[in-house]
Each structure stands twice: as structure tokens, then as C-alpha cells.
Amino acid sequence: MRLQNKTAWITGAGQGIGEAVARRFAAEGANVALTDVNPETLEMVARDLGPNAAAFPADVTSKEQVAAAVKGILERFGRLDILIANAGVTRDGLALRMSEANWDLVVDVSLKGTFLCCQAAMRPMMEAKSGRIVTTASVASLGNPGQVNYSAAKAGIIGLTRTLALELAPFGIQVNCVAPGAIDTPMLQAVKEPVREEMLKRIPAKRFGQPEDVAAAHLFFCSDQAAYVTGQVLFVDGGLTTGI
Numbered sequence: 001m002r003l004q005n006k007t008a009w010i011t012g013a014g015q016g017i018g019e020a021v022a023r024r025f026a027a028e029g030a031n032v033a034l035t036d037v038n039p040e041t042l043e044m045v046a047r048d049l050g051p052n053a054a055a056f057p058a059d060v061t062s063k064e065q066v067a068a069a070v071k072g073i074l075e076r077f078g079r080l081d082i083l084i085a086n087a088g089v090t091r092d093g094l095a096l097r098m099s100e101a102n103w104d105l106v107v108d109v110s111l112k113g114t115f116l117c118c119q120a121a122m123r124p125m126m127e128a129k130s131g132r133i134v135t136t137a138s139v140a141s142l143g144n145p146g147q148v149n150y151s152a153a154k155a156g157i158i159g160l161t162r163t164l165a166l167e168l169a170p171f172g173i174q175v176n177c178v179a180p181g182a183i184d185t186p187m188l189q190a191v192k193e194p195v196r197e198e199m200l201k202r203i204p205a206k207r208f209g210q211p212e213d214v215a216a217a218h219l220f221f222c223s224d225q226a227a228y229v230t231g232q233v234l235f236v237d238g239g240l241t242t243g244i
């Protein structure tokens, strides 16, 4: 039990990687505070995890809703030790045809949403003089045709992570980033089959990652084993970004 007596706030927890993190962290003894914009899936995950889990539905792009979630978490669990800023969306398209709406949505959810959640979580963490924040980038942060919005948002998250790591280190707060490759979640399942086949060919490990593979990296960053690790980006991608 590596997270006994800890309270972890996980965004995008209604499915996919966020749900896997919630399940893994609950199994490690944490109280899990779950946020998602979809209240139905969120309630199902929270109910399934039992009394040490609670749902705080919110849209991470809304400062008011994010603040209300943190207030609710502190009222319910009395503390906030960990933030997993995981919520994200894709709206793919070539740059020439990218609509302003799809640019705004993807950048708002991933980049602004991550910032707002970090900003709301850092105050109680600073008061406690301890905390762990894990943000979510992607292999797409290195560049991916058809994802100019997503790639820019995810690269921005790496800059945000490194800057927050520097600002928050004196307060005992560590900020790291997990950058998944192609992980078998509803987000990847929405990609057309021929594109998925091409993606698979490029993965040295010859399989898509499972959400649990990514949750294991989150657990490392939030465990005592990572006591001296901050500002780092861990690619969980089966070797996709290794080599030329």
C-alpha cells in the first residue's frame, strides 16, 4: 500500500487512463477524488470503487467548477496530496483546415485545464508543504501531422510542468509529467482501423499500451521512490520515441 492516507485528485477519471489511475491508486490505499465532464461515467467509476472514492464532476476549462471541486475534495477528505491532471481531448485535422473551434477546445481542455487544476491544487499543497502533481503530455508533443492543436497543447504542458517544478520545489511539491504513446483507451479506439494498424507497425514493443501501463508511471511519480524527482517527463510508449 504505497498511497495509504493520501488523497489523490484525478481528472478525466470517467474512463481510459484516468479510470485506470483511480483504480490503481485506490488499490494502493489512497482516497480518490474523481473529476470528469461526463457525470454518468464518473459516477459509475466512483460507485464501483466504494467509500474511499468520491465524484466531483467538473469541466476543467472552468475556473469556477475547478475551484468548487477542490473545495468539495477538502471538505470530504480534509486534504489534497496528489493531483493527476489527465483530462484531454483530440480534434484532429491538418493545420490548413483546422477550425478555430477545434484549436480552442483542444488547447483549452489540455493546456488551460491542466493549468487551472494545478493552480487550484497548489494552494492546499503549499500550506501542507508537500504534494505531488503529475501532468499528461503525449508522444504527439514531439510533432504529429494532423494534430497541430493537440501537439501544441501537449508540448505546452511540458513547459508548464518544468516551470511549476521550479516554482513549487521550495514548497515540497514535485511536478512531473507522463507522456503516453498509443494507449488502448476510448481515445485510441476512436482512431480509424487502417491508421491504428500503421501506428502499431511503428511501435517497437509491437503492442498498444494498456491504461495500467500508464497508471504504473503515475504511481512511481507519486510514491516515496520518487522523493527526489521533479520536472521530469516519462514517456510510456513501448519505445515509440526511442531511436531516429
Ligand SMILES: NC(=O)c1ccc[n+]([C@@H]2O[C@H](COP(=O)([O-])OP(=O)(O)OC[C@H]3O[C@@H](n4cnc5c(N)ncnc54)[C@H](O)[C@@H]3O)[C@@H](O)[C@H]2O)c1
Pocket: 011, 012, 013, 014, 015, 016, 017, 018, 035, 036, 037, 038, 041, 058, 059, 060, 061, 086, 087, 088, 089, 109, 113, 136, 137, 138, 139, 179, 180, 181, 182, 183, 184, 185, 186, 187, 188
Ligand atoms: N490514449 C492514448 O493513446 C493517449 C496517448 C497520449 C496521451 N494521452 C492523454 O492521456 C489522457 C487520457 O487519455 P485517454 O486515452 O484516457 O482519453 P479518453 O478520451 O478515453 O478519456 C478522457 C476523459 O477526459 C474527460 N474529459 C474530456 N474533457 C474534459 C473536461 N473539459 N473536463 C473534465 N474532463 C474531461 C472525458 O470525459 C474522458 O472521460 C489525455 O490527456 C490524453 O491526451 C492519451
